[in-house]
Amino acid sequence: MSKKPQSQYCMDAKKSMDSPRLQASLHSLQNRFGKGAMALWAEMDDQDMRRRVKKSRMKNLEYLDILLAELAKNVRTRGGHVHFAETAQDAIDYTLDVARKNEVKRVVKGKSMLSMEIAIDPALQEAGIEVVETDLGEYIIQLAGDKPSHIIAPCIHMDRSRIGELFAEKLGIDYTDDPPSLTAAARKALREKLLSADMGLTGCNLACAATGHISLVSNEGNIRMSTTMPPVHVALMGMERIVATLDEHRETVQLLTRGAALQKLSTYVSFVGGPSSDDDPDGSKEFHLVIIDNGRSKILADPEFREVLACIRCGACLNICPVYGRIGGHAYNSPYCGPIGAVVTPLLDGINKHADLCKGETLCGACKDICPVQIDLPRMLAALRQKLAYGSDRWNTRQHNPLEVYAFTLWRLIVCWSPLYRTGLKIARLCQRPFVEKNRMIKRMAGVASGWTDGRDLPPIAKKTFDEIWQEKHATPLPKLPVATKEDNNA
Amino acid sequence: MPGKTVSLFIQCLVDTMFPETGEAMISVFDRLGVAYDYPPGQTCCGQPAFNSGYSRDAAAAAKHFIDIFEAAAVIVCPSGSCVHMVRHHYPELFADDPAMHSRALAIGAKTFEFTQYLVDELAIHDVGAQFPGTVTYHDSCHLNRGLGIADQPRTLLKNVRGLELIEMRDSDTCCGFGGTFSVNYPEISVAMVDEKVDNILATGAGTVTGCDISCLMNILGRLRRRGEDVQVLHIAQILAGDKGEKR
Numbered sequence: 110m111s112k113k114p115q116s117q118y119c120m121d122a123k124k125s126m127d128s129p130r131l132q133a134s135l136h137s138l139q140n141r142f143g144k145g146a147m148a149l150w151a152e153m154d155d156q157d158m159r160r161r162v163k164k165s166r167m168k169n170l171e172y173l174d175i176l177l178a179e180l181a182k183n184v185r186t187r188g189g190h191v192h193f194a195e196t197a198q199d200a201i202d203y204t205l206d207v208a209r210k211n212e213v214k215r216v217v218k219g220k221s222m223l224s225m226e227i228a229i230d231p232a233l234q235e236a237g238i239e240v241v242e243t244d245l246g247e248y249i250i251q252l253a254g255d256k257p258s259h260i261i262a263p264c265i266h267m268d269r270s271r272i273g274e275l276f277a278e279k280l281g282i283d284y285t286d287d288p289p290s291l292t293a294a295a296r297k298a299l300r301e302k303l304l305s306a307d308m309g310l311t312g313c314n315l316a317c318a319a320t321g322h323i324s325l326v327s328n329e330g331n332i333r334m335s336t337t338m339p340p341v342h343v344a345l346m347g348m349e350r351i352v353a354t355l356d357e358h359r360e361t362v363q364l365l366t367r368g369a370a371l372q373k374l375s376t377y378v379s380f381v382g383g384p385s386s387d388d389d390p391d392g393s394k395e396f397h398l399v400i401i402d403n404g405r406s407k408i409l410a411d412p413e414f415r416e417v418l419a420c421i422r423c424g425a426c427l428n429i430c431p432v433y434g435r436i437g438g439h440a441y442n443s444p445y446c447g448p449i450g451a452v453v454t455p456l457l458d459g460i461n462k463h464a465d466l467c468k469g470e471t472l473c474g475a476c477k478d479i480c481p482v483q484i485d486l487p488r489m490l491a492a493l494r495q496k497l498a499y500g501s502d503r504w505n506t507r508q509h510n511p512l513e514v515y516a517f518t519l520w521r522l523i524v525c526w527s528p529l530y531r532t533g534l535k536i537a538r539l540c541q542r543p544f545v546e547k548n549r550m551i552k553r554m555a556g557v558a559s560g561w562t563d564g565r566d567l568p569p570i571a572k573k574t575f576d577e578i579w580q581e582k583h584a585t586p587l588p589k590l591p592v593a594t595k596e597d598n599n600a
Numbered sequence: 601m602p603g604k605t606v607s608l609f610i611q612c613l614v615d616t617m618f619p620e621t622g623e624a625m626i627s628v629f630d631r632l633g634v635a636y637d638y639p640p641g642q643t644c645c646g647q648p649a650f651n652s653g654y655s656r657d658a659a660a661a662a663k664h665f666i667d668i669f670e671a672a673a674v675i676v677c678p679s680g681s682c683v684h685m686v687r688h689h690y691p692e693l694f695a696d697d698p699a700m701h702s703r704a705l706a707i708g709a710k711t712f713e714f715t716q717y718l719v720d721e722l723a724i725h726d727v728g729a730q731f732p733g734t735v736t737y738h739d740s741c742h743l744n745r746g747l748g749i750a751d752q753p754r755t756l757l758k759n760v761r762g763l764e765l766i767e768m769r770d771s772d773t774c775c776g777f778g779g780t781f782s783v784n785y786p787e788i789s790v791a792m793v794d795e796k797v798d799n800i801l802a803t804g805a806g807t808v809t810g811c812d813i814s815c816l817m818n819i820l821g822r823l824r825r826r827g828e829d830v831q832v833l834h835i836a837q838i839l840a841g842d843k844g845e846k847r
């Protein structure tokens with residue numbers, strides 16, 4: 110067997126691991142926010158809150174149709190428009206139509222991963238519309254022609270000297286790596302764009318069905334300005350992002366901001382429920398809410414994966430995952446990276462296509478521990494691997510690696526029949542001989558096994574297995590001795 | 601309550617590559633007067649297949665395990681991840697088969713990891729071992745997060761005479777083993793174990809220990825490749841007061 114050619118995932122991962130700059134950023138990110146969130150959960154007075162919010166998330170998925178209808182009714186009553194988009198194209202077409210009717214030339218954006226999922230920016234640009242990101246991180250990414258590498262902190266892979274160079278080049282300012290000066294430069298450039306924009310395009314962190322509002326969480330205020338300054342506001346909402354009541358909203362937002370940035374509440378929480386009116390003159394003149402499915406109902410319909418829709422996109426799982434902590438966000442090749450991305454990307458965009466995301470984790474469980482809503486991502490990663498192992502009609506997935514299928518069939522025969530298992534071990538012990546070095550370690554193996562020995566030594570099969578030792582020493586049954594039990598010890 | 605005879609489940613890696621761990625476990629039981637047997641025919645709990653998505657093949661291994669161990673009063677294994685597999689994943693594997701499902705639940709309820717059995721079931725905090733030297737402890741993921749076992753091994757270690765426990769930084773961060781992950785994604789896996797090795801070295805401890813041989817094998821392999829001679833011992837070897845390295 111020869112070595113497999115490296116996949117894009119592995120090559121991108123390697124690139125990140127070779128960058129000391131990125132490794133340092135990831136390290137400090139995880140040290141601060143990963144550990145911080147775990148400490149927050151441990152110290153939180155209300156230890157039942159996470160379970161409660163998870164329960165409400167799951168309940169809301171159960172009643173999603175009713176809640177969405179309620180939300181739409183309430184937004185429409187206030188004069189807003191609601192469009193249900195089944196596909197990405199649907200959402201794009203609708204938004205383009207709104208832009209055309211309003212003769213939009215410039216769109217300012219509030220941070221939205223969904224906008225990246227449906228790839229609306231290129232569609233707008235193709236229609237001759239300028240698109241400007243206003244979230245500082247996203248703005249930097251846009252200036253650099255780069256891709257986000259974290260769902261909350263999109264430019265975590267760039268340090269301030271890189272950003273300084275970028276601003277000097279693109280904004281024509283003198284080079285500086287002083288964060289306040291850089292922020293001021295971005296602020297100046299962005300204010301001009303915000304003041305002259307014809308349309309604001311944002312995401313939606315949560316939507317409250319009972320009141321008919323969407324809410325947006327941010328710390329910079331630019332997202333709020335994107336919703337209020339341009340005459341038209343289009344909000345893109347993933348259809349699962351709904352809560353039933355304001356009470357639920359309060360608790361869910363608190364978990365979101367804690368998980369994302371260790372904040373009890375973010376600096377801004379903006380509620381938008383329709384266009385401005387005579388008694389509420391703030392805000393855009395037109396408000397459009399685009400509720401997007403784009404593969405979500407398929408996830409909703411599968412009990413194995415429904416739980417992933419309870420995600421509130423806080424990004425905490427990225428801040429603890431030891432794999433993300435090494436490979437960064439770009440290797441995931443998706444708007445959603447880290448553990449949540451590893452589960453949701455294959456489900457939205459193809460399990461075979463993203464097989465490396467399904468298989469490229471250790472299932473260590475840290476993501477489940479840190480998740481504010483306790484989503485069992487490792488369970489779903491294992492479930493995704495099952496689709497790759499056996500294929501799945503429901504998910505339109507074919508067997509990923511026929512050779513591996515044979516290997517595990519053989520493995521099954523061996524472990525279920527111990528004489529074969531024992532004989533196999535003896536043969537393997539003979540075969541390993543030429544590879545065992547003086548320090549009783551194997552340093553080099555061929556084929557897939559070289560994956561181990563390229564970077565690590567491997568202990569050989571022992572001269573005598575435990576089983577063999579046992580047969581020699583304990584062929585006659587041992588006398589059964591009385592045992593010290595809990596009661597005896599406590600007595 | 602009459603003393604139960606412990607049925608040893610010797611995890612496949614212990615059986616084949618680290619038999620001294622199994623022997624050490626036995627000598628601890630001998631010292632404590634715990635009776636044990638070793639049900640013949642045991643092989644592997646099925647974890648490699650399960651983690652790779654081959655749940656049907658894993659279910660076959662699980663059935664084999666259940667057949668072999670069903671008569672046992674209590675099952676003790678020197679590996680947290682195997683116990684996690686038996687306790688938590690066996691029932692999932694038979695979700696659609698009520699008869700097998702209840703057999704799986706029954707097996708899970710009487711399967712314990714070694715240190716968990718000593719501390720939680722037998723209420724033993726001091727096994728009477730001696731081990732001169734400094735030791736650092738790695739928290740394996742399935743042991744720590746899956747089974748919630750973190751205090752038990754530390755309690756036992758702290759009561760070993762002559763042993764000084766030095767905690768490493770991020771002891772509960774994954775070592776990067778992950779079964780087939782380690783060979784399928786070697787670069788990522790090695791980058792992860794490198795950090796673990798750095799944290800071990802930073803303690804200056806002479807020995808690193810843990811309750812899962814698979815993680816320890818990963819750590820050992822990287823330590824040796826980096827030319828480091830920190831001793832790697834399964835906790836049973838320390839509790840047996842057995843200072844001998846792998847033969």
Ligand code: SF4
Nearest residue numbers: 420421423424426480
């Ligand atoms: S899976 Fe959990 S931790 Fe990860 S982004 Fe979603 S809510 Fe946050």
